[in-house]
Amino acid sequence: MVAINDIVYLLIKTLFLETVLAIFAVSPWLYYCIFIILWTNEILEPLLVFSFSVERLIAISRPLQVRCMRL
Secondary structure, eight states, X not given: OHHHHHHHHHHHHHHHHHHHHHHHHHOXXXXXXXXXXXXXXHHHHHHHHHHHHHHHHHXXXXXXXXXXXXX
């Protein structure tokens, strides 16, 4: 998931830097769509890394605790 997020971020960032004026001149709504995707990826990556780290911390600190369920 993090790798997909990185690839999307790099592609959008490259597209954003290379064609920012051309896209804005042609259609402002496309500029804002690309901008929103870029910022979403910038916010999502640290949250994904944090969630994987917390999941690993829980798995290491409580490895075999299983909740008993009644059938």
